[in-house]
Each structure stands twice: as structure tokens, then as C-alpha cells.
Amino acid sequence: MHPILKLVAQRVALSLLLLSAASALIFIGTNILPGDVAQSILGQSATPEALANLRRVLGLNEPAITRYFDWLFGALQGDLGTAQTNGRDIAESLSKRLTNTLFLAFWAAIVSVPLAILLGLLAVRYKDRWPDKLISGATLASISIPEFLIGYVLMFYLGVQLRWFPSVAAIRDGMSLGDKLEVIALPVMVLTLVVLAHMMRMTRAAILNVMQSAYIETAELKGLSGLQIIWRHAFPNAIAPIVNVVMLNLAYLVVGVVVVEVVFIYPGMGQYLVDHVSKRDIPVVQACGLIFAAVYIGLNLIADLVSILANPRLRHPK
Amino acid sequence: MDELKYLGRKVATGALNRRDFMGRASALGLTATAASSMMAGAAKAAGPQRGGTLRAGVQGGESTNSLDPATFASSVPYMLGRCWGDTLVGVDAGGNVVGRLAESVEASDDATSWRFKMRQGVEFHNGKTVTAEDALKTMQRHSGEDTKSGALGIMRGIESMSTDGDTLVVNLSSGNADLPYLMADYHLIIQPDGGMDNPAAGIGTGAYKVEVDEPGVRHSAVRNENDWDPDRGYADSVEILVINDATARTAALQGGQVDMINRVEPKIVDLVKRVPGVTIQNVAGRGHYVMIMHTNTGPFDNNDLRMSLKYAIDRQEMVDKILRGYGTIGNDLPINASYPLFDASIPQREHDLDKAAFHYKKSGHDGSPIVLRTADAAFPGAVDASALLQQSAAKAGIPLEVKREPNDGYWSEVWNKQPFCCSYWGGRPTQDQMYSTAYLSSADWNDTRFNNPAFDDRLVQARAELDLDKRKGMYSEMAYMLRDEGGLICPMFNDFIDARGDRVGGFENDPNGELMNGYALAKCWVA
Numbered sequence: 001m002h003p004i005l006k007l008v009a010q011r012v013a014l015s016l017l018l019l020s021a022a023s024a025l026i027f028i029g030t031n032i033l034p035g036d037v038a039q040s041i042l043g044q045s046a047t048p049e050a051l052a053n054l055r056r057v058l059g060l061n062e063p064a065i066t067r068y069f070d071w072l073f074g075a076l077q078g079d080l081g082t083a084q085t086n087g088r089d090i091a092e093s094l095s096k097r098l099t100n101t102l103f104l105a106f107w108a109a110i111v112s113v114p115l116a117i118l119l120g121l122l123a124v125r126y127k128d129r130w131p132d133k134l135i136s137g138a139t140l141a142s143i144s145i146p147e148f149l150i151g152y153v154l155m156f157y158l159g160v161q162l163r164w165f166p167s168v169a170a171i172r173d174g175m176s177l178g179d180k181l182e183v184i185a186l187p188v189m190v191l192t193l194v195v196l197a198h199m200m201r202m203t204r205a206a207i208l209n210v211m212q213s214a215y216i217e218t219a220e221l222k223g224l225s226g227l228q229i230i231w232r233h234a235f236p237n238a239i240a241p242i243v244n245v246v247m248l249n250l251a252y253l254v255v256g257v258v259v260v261e262v263v264f265i266y267p268g269m270g271q272y273l274v275d276h277v278s279k280r281d282i283p284v285v286q287a288c289g290l291i292f293a294a295v296y297i298g299l300n301l302i303a304d305l306v307s308i309l310a311n312p313r314l315r316h317p318k
Numbered sequence: 319m320d321e322l323k324y325l326g327r328k329v330a331t332g333a334l335n336r337r338d339f340m341g342r343a344s345a346l347g348l349t350a351t352a353a354s355s356m357m358a359g360a361a362k363a364a365g366p367q368r369g370g371t372l373r374a375g376v377q378g379g380e381s382t383n384s385l386d387p388a389t390f391a392s393s394v395p396y397m398l399g400r401c402w403g404d405t406l407v408g409v410d411a412g413g414n415v416v417g418r419l420a421e422s423v424e425a426s427d428d429a430t431s432w433r434f435k436m437r438q439g440v441e442f443h444n445g446k447t448v449t450a451e452d453a454l455k456t457m458q459r460h461s462g463e464d465t466k467s468g469a470l471g472i473m474r475g476i477e478s479m480s481t482d483g484d485t486l487v488v489n490l491s492s493g494n495a496d497l498p499y500l501m502a503d504y505h506l507i508i509q510p511d512g513g514m515d516n517p518a519a520g521i522g523t524g525a526y527k528v529e530v531d532e533p534g535v536r537h538s539a540v541r542n543e544n545d546w547d548p549d550r551g552y553a554d555s556v557e558i559l560v561i562n563d564a565t566a567r568t569a570a571l572q573g574g575q576v577d578m579i580n581r582v583e584p585k586i587v588d589l590v591k592r593v594p595g596v597t598i599q600n601v602a603g604r605g606h607y608v609m610i611m612h613t614n615t616g617p618f619d620n621n622d623l624r625m626s627l628k629y630a631i632d633r634q635e636m637v638d639k640i641l642r643g644y645g646t647i648g649n650d651l652p653i654n655a656s657y658p659l660f661d662a663s664i665p666q667r668e669h670d671l672d673k674a675a676f677h678y679k680k681s682g683h684d685g686s687p688i689v690l691r692t693a694d695a696a697f698p699g700a701v702d703a704s705a706l707l708q709q710s711a712a713k714a715g716i717p718l719e720v721k722r723e724p725n726d727g728y729w730s731e732v733w734n735k736q737p738f739c740c741s742y743w744g745g746r747p748t749q750d751q752m753y754s755t756a757y758l759s760s761a762d763w764n765d766t767r768f769n770n771p772a773f774d775d776r777l778v779q780a781r782a783e784l785d786l787d788k789r790k791g792m793y794s795e796m797a798y799m800l801r802d803e804g805g806l807i808c809p810m811f812n813d814f815i816d817a818r819g820d821r822v823g824g825f826e827n828d829p830n831g832e833l834m835n836g837y838a839l840a841k842c843w844v845a
Contacts, residue, residue: 262563278380
């Protein structure tokens with residue numbers, strides 16, 4: 001077998017193992033939370049009879065291990081079960097939310113990744129001069145401000161005062177792409193500001209590292225311009241750490257945007273997960289957890305593979 | 319006078335509020351009475367208008383919500399239910415029972431047998447005619463052995479139900495003059511066949527038919543052209559956006575993306591008031607914030623200790639600081655003037671550190687810290703309110719320790735379990751219902767473990783008493799017992815604070831609940 005295929009197979013197998021371990025952890029975590037589903041659904045208005053009835057209906061009297069394996073086998077067959085709280089099909093509700101989350105993450109990535117890399121390149125080109133300092137200062141400031149605050153500030157000025165963009169990102173079916181992009185404009189801006197600095201700084205650091213090499217000096221001597229050297233010679237050799245940090249940020253755009261979703265009322269996965277955690281709806285929490293874990297592990301897998309493929313020494317092991 | 323007409327129009331469209339109108343009108347030389355009657359006339363002249371879409375940004379919706387009325391527990395499903403469904407009877411802003419799907423209500427002399435005569439010719443959204451049978455099935459679904467309905471508690475006094483032609487007959491095990499109020503509960507939406515086959519279908523007799531149902535995100539409904547009630551359903555469609563974040567909710571109203579919002583935080587009300595085109599609608603209701611002691615658990619089993627805390631609390635300070643004035647002080651009773659048959663002559667308990675210190679000494683408490691459990695889940699500002707009580711108690715020499723609990727799991731782990739904690743009550747339409755829910759010794763939610771046989775007796779007697787004066791006297795007697803012996807510290811009654819944009823016409827305050835008791839979307843119009 002080709003060593004690369006073998007490597008990929010190994011990585012994928014490892015990822016699946018990780019995923020099943022994650023599902024077990026999620027299950028244990030949800031089970032040691034205080035309170036139970038029935039109590040959380042009925043809230044303060046729970047009478048003992050209503051509680052007992054609901055517990056029986058939800059099958060909460062079964063042992064935990066049975067519930068876990070029932071669910072796991074169902075999930076393997078694509079059946080995530082029904083939400084205990086409102087009896088809806090989880091796969092159906094979830095796919096809509098997941099699509100929304102991916103849509104937002106996609107556009108935030110489309111804006112932020114090229115921007116971050118470009119800014120990183122510029123920062124290297126003008127190292128220690130005012131453009132470098134401005135770029136670093138601005139992006140570091142934006143990552144240091146809590147994202148909800150950036151959200152509120154943009155909402156107030158661009159949404160309420162200037163009315164350029166709606167403050168509520170109420171995306172819905174049947175909207176044209178243009179309308180959709182308009183309603184998600186503010187959240188995309190916030191997410192971009194949040195992830196920009198990390199990627200930009202890593203691009204800058206990685207390329208600066210490469211810039212010390214002898215072949216860069218050679219390129220300079222043969223008369224290439226500053227940006228050409230960076231783009232043609234430094235960037236390809238710095239790609240591995242950059243991809244790593246880009247993937248980490250993409251994963252964050254999918255799994256870590258609960259706060260932005262809440263601020264802009266965006267119907268994504270995060271809000272869906274939080275609602276069901278607070279109602280102890282274990283099947284939904286597990287399904288969400290599993291998807292989040294899969295996204296994280298999958299993106300890291302891609303990052304690993306890309307950095308291997310980008311490095312001839314790893315691509316052709318002796 | 320043209321100027322006055324212009325002002326009148328502005329009032330009618332909501333661009334000017336009452337106070338501004340009166341101010342400007344008196345500047346034009348009009349007396350207050352004349353201005354007042356002019357304003358009413360102008361507002362009416364504009365009248366309801368049909369068309370458009372009304373949108374509400376509402377806190378209290380989760381992705382876990384269902385259209386099954388039995389599961390309603392938060393604001394969004396409750397408001398949506400008001401749009402698509404009807405109960406047998408309703409309670410108006412004045413606290414009177416009014417007929418909805420039941421045209422008239424009759425009681426036997428001892429209030430044990432009740433007859434609800436159904437309105438004729440009303441159809442469900444699916445075209446089926448509403449019958450007494452549907453009402454019967456609905457009540458059975460909410461009171462059955464295996465129900466998980468939030469209305470189960472109030473259905474418990476019912477011994478048997480049957481239909482008699484177009485009439486639903488309800489027989490009680492003991493008389494209850496307040497039964498119609500119980501039947502007005504928002505869970506008890508009449509569904510075709512009682513919703514036995516598909517409880518979450520969202521099919522009812524309301525002014526709007528559910529069109530989009532995305533729990534925790536958005537719900538919309540279109541006008542039911544076949545609606546039986548001509549005084550509602552003015553907008554072509556209504557929409558509820560779930561906006562749980564307070565800042566986002568206010569921004570959505572300011573940015574014109576929604577027309578009305580609920581639960582404006584007291585601390586920002588004064589700022590919101592200054593926003594052009596936005597009107598604050600606040601109304602004193604029956605909801606109240608409480609600190610509750612288990613009267614059967616030490617050290618709270620000592621009435622002197624309970625009294626010392628009741629005297630130590632500074633109610634006015636709480637209303638000023640926690641509610642920013644949007645509320646009224648409590649009197650260690652769950653009842654206030656919003657309730658029918660309230661005895662207003664019961665003296666107000668004052669903040670009195672000397673009496674607090676006296677009762678504390680008399681209680682002989684060993685001086686170990688008294689633990690008060692709190693969380694912001696109990697009510698907004700509960701943690702701050704607990705700290706205020708701690709400080710004023712310290713002045714009377716009472717050692718209080720505030721223990722902050724996580725919001726998550728507060729209702730299952732702390733409330734009704736720990737002997738002293740913060741909580742809230744939304745209030746009930748009648749005194750009987752409030753007392754029966756939480757102060758009868760056998761009540762499930764007797765969260766103060768109040769056990770007073772004389773109180774229980776009076777409650778049952780008053781329930782079957784149809785003579786209003788006698789009933790009022792009994793309630794007054796009970797109020798004194800609870801106020802002077804109970805485990806309830808009630809510092810304040812909170813106002814419902816909503817806000818609306820100037821597109822909304824016909825908004826009327828209703829002390830029964832937020833956003834016109836949930837009817838705002840169904841009853842307002844686009845002005």
C-alpha cells in the first residue's frame with residue numbers, strides 16, 4: 001500500500017476512535033448533571049404526578065448503559081432519535097441548524113481567511129514599520145474585546161443608528177442569497193474580527209521564520225521584489241503551521257459561535273445545543289456533541305494531512 | 319383647533335403618549351378634562367385597521383418548545399397559543415370572567431356543578447365545528463391519569479365531566495366559586511377531539527393559523543378568515559421572533575425589526591423611554607418576588623425568627639434598587655390590589671430594625687449564620703436583593719449568609735427543597751387559586767411548608783361561598799394569618815414592562831400578563 005494511503009487510513013481510524021471516546025464522555029457528562037429531563041421540562045410548574053408521568057413516557061427509568069448503546073447503534077444507522085422535550089425528529093431539526101451554522105461559518109471563513117493571510121503577508125513585507133504595527137495592533141485589539149461586546153457595538157452603530165444592516169440575523173427558507181448575505185453581514189463581521197488576529201499572527205510568525213533561510217537571501221539576490229519573495233518562496237514553506245491555525249479557527253467558527261448566535265438571534269447549532277442542555281434533552285445534546293466532535297476531529301485531520309502533503313520530507317519518508 | 323386635531327392623530331397613531339398630549343393640549347389652553355376626552359375620541363376615531371404584519375420579539379422561547387398546549391411553560395408558546403387557540407372562558411383586564419368558546423357559564427347554588435354553554439357555529443382551522451364533546455375531550459386530556467399537562471394541578475378538584483347537548487357540565491367534589499377562572503388557564507386551549515390524536519397540531523379556533531413553527535427561532539401565523547370573533551385578527555399575519563437576549567431585543571425594536579417586545583429590564587427602561595418612536599407599556603400585575611422560609615424546618619420553625627426577618631427587610635429600597643421603581647412593595651402576602659376581593663385595609667408592614675432586633679432576641683437563635691440561597695434564576699436581581707437583605711439584617715444584628723447557587727438546576731435542587739431561598743410567582747387570577755396553589759397545607763408547591771388548619775378551613779369555606787362580602791372577609795382573615803405567621807417574605811410585586819413601536823395600534827395594558835396577557839398580536843393592529 002502506498003505509504004500516504006496507509007497514513008490516511010491510520011489517521012481516519014484514529015479519528016473514529018477519538019469520536020467514540022468523545023460520545024462516551026458526552027454521555028457521562030450529561031448524566032451527571034444535576035436535575036433530570038422531566039424536572040427541567042416542567043420547571044417550577046412540576047407536580048409530582050406530572051413528573052412521574054413524564055419520566056415514564058421518556059423512558060428515564062431504563063438503566064443508563066442501555067440508553068447509551070441504544071442511541072449509539074441508532075446514530076450509526078443515521079437515526080438520531082426524537083427530542084425528548086418536543087418529540088421532534090432530531091436529524092431533521094439538526095440538519096436545518098447545521099446548514100445555517102455551516103452557511104455562517106463558510107462566509108465568515110471566505111472573508112476572514114484570505115484577509116488574515118493577506119494582512120499577514122503585508123505585515124511581513126512591512127515588518128516593524130507602521131503598516132505592520134497597525135495591522136497587529138488592530139487585530140490584537142479586536143481579539144481582546146469579548147465578541148458579544150463587538151457584536152453589540154456593531155449592532156448599535158450599523159444596525160440601530162445607521163440602519164445599514166438588520167440587527168437580527170433572522171435567516172429563513174426562501175430568502176435569496178443576496179438577502180441572506182445581508183442579514184448575516186453583522187455576525188460575519190464580528191466573527192471575522194474575532195478570528196482574524198490568530199490567523200494573521202500565525203501567518204506573520206511562520207513566514208518570518210522562513211524568511212531567515214538562505215534560499216530567501218538567494219531570491220533577494222536574484223532581484224525578486226519583497227511581496228514576490230514572500231508569495232513564491234516563503235509562503236509555500238510556511239503553509240503547514242498556517243493551515244493548522246486556519247483549521248482551528250474554522251472549527252471555532254462551527255462549534256464556538258454560541259455567543260454570536262445569541263446576540264444576533266442566528267438559528268444555528270449553538271443555540272439549539274444550549275436550549276437542550278438546559279432542558280437535559282440527552283439525545284439532542286449527544287447528537288450535537290457528536291457533530292461538534294466530528295467537525296473538530298475532521299478539520300484537524302485535514303490540517304494534519306495538508307501539512308504532511310505540503311512537506312516533501314514527510315511526503316516521501318525514507 | 320387644527321393643532322389639536324394634529325396632536326389627536328399623533329396620539330391615535332401612537333406617536334404621542336397621553337402625558338405629552340395633555341401637556342401640549344393644556345399649552346393650547348384646554349382644560350385637562352376636555353383634553354382627556356378629546357384624546358380618547360381621537361384614538362378611537364383612528365380605529366382598528368386591517369392589513370400588514372405585526373412582529374413581536376419575545377423572551378422565553380426555546381428550541382425545545384412544542385405546540386402542544388399541555389407543555390406550555392414559557393412566554394413564546396403561551397403567546398403563540400393566544401394567536402391560534404381559544405379557551406372556554408377568558409379573564410378581561412378588569413379581572414372579570416368573559417365568555418370565549420363558552421357563551422355563558424352557570425353554577426349551581428353550592429358552586430359544585432357548572433354548565434358551560436358552547437358558542438354555536440364556531441369552526442376549527444381544519445373546518446370541523448366546535449362541539450361540547452371537543453371541550454370535554456380537551457379537559458380530559460389535561461386531567462387524565464397519564465397527563466403531563468401544566469394544568470393538571472388546577473384540574474384536580476374536578477370529580478366528573480360530561481356533555482349535555484351543547485353544554486359542558488363539570489361537577490366538583492366540593493364547591494368552587496372560582497372555577498371559571500381555572501378554566502381560563504392558558505393551557506386549556508380547546509382542540510379538535512381534545513387534541514387526543516395529535517396534540518401538537520396547532521389546530522384551534524384562534525384568529526391566526528400557524529404557518530411557520532421553528533421552535534426557539536421563529537413562529538408565524540396568517541389570519542383565519544373564518545374567525546368567530548370580530549374584535550381581533552386585524553393584521554394579515556403575525557410573527558414571533560424568539561429573542562432571549564435583552565440587548566438584542568431592545569435593538570430589534572429600535573431598528574424597527576419588531577413592533578413590540580416583552581421584559582424590558584428595569585435598569586434600561588429610562589433609556590428606552592428616550593428612544594423616538596418607542597413607547598414603554600408597564601402595568602402592575604400579580605407577579606411577585608419572594609424569599610421563602612420552610613416553617614417546619616429550624617431555625618425557621620420559630621415565628622419570632624421569621625418575624626425578625628420580615629421586619630429587617632427594606633421593601634422600598636428593593637423596589638427602588640431592584641425594580642427601579644417599576645413595581646410596588648409587598649406586604650408578606652402573595653396578594654395585592656390587582657386581585658378581586660382584596661382587603662386594602664390590611665396595614666403595610668414597615669421596615670423596622672428595632673422590632674427586627676426584638677424578635678430576633680426573643681427567638682433565642684444561637685447566632686449561627688442563617689443561610690439564604692439565591693440565584694438570578696429566582697428572579698432578575700435576586701442576588702442583589704439577597705445582599706440588600708443581608709445588609710439590613712446585619713444592622714438588626716441578624717447574621718445572614720448569602721449562598722449563591724447556579725441558575726442551572728435551581729428549580730429542581732434549591733426551590734421547594736432548601737429551607738430558605740429566593741423565588742418568584744407569576745400570580746394567579748384569583749386569591750383562591752394563589753392560596754390553593756402554594757399555601758394550602760396539602761399543596762404540592764407549598765414552598766413555605768405553611769401548615770395552618772384554620773387557614774385551610776377558611777380557604778375551603780371561601781371557595782364555596784357565593785356571597786362576595788362574606789368571601790372578602792374570609793380572605794382578609796386568611797391574609798392576616800399568612801402575613802403574621804407564614805414563611806413568606808414578599809418584598810415586592812413587579813410590573814410587566816413591555817415596549818412597542820409606533821406602528822402598533824390598540825395596545826391596552828392588561829394586569830393578567832405581559833403583552834396584553836399574551837393577546838397583543840391577536841388584538842393590536844398596524845397603525
